[in-house]
Amino acid sequence: MNLSKSLTNAMRYISEAAIRIFSPSDDQYPSTGVQPFEGTPSKSSKSGQ
Known part of the structure; x- marks a missing residue:
């Protein structure tokens, strides 16, 4: 579960940067x-x- 949460946070961070x-x-x-x-x-x- 910790790995899943870390991957989710990393993808959110990258996608928000790309959107910006x-x-x-x-x-x-x-x-x-x-x-x-x-x-x-x-x-x-x-x-x-």
């Missing part, structure tokens, strides 16, 4: 789309130029 991976995303992004950058640009260049 392949389900539509539930992100709550604003309906206006991408927001513009409103910060201060860096004065130093990190690209080495």
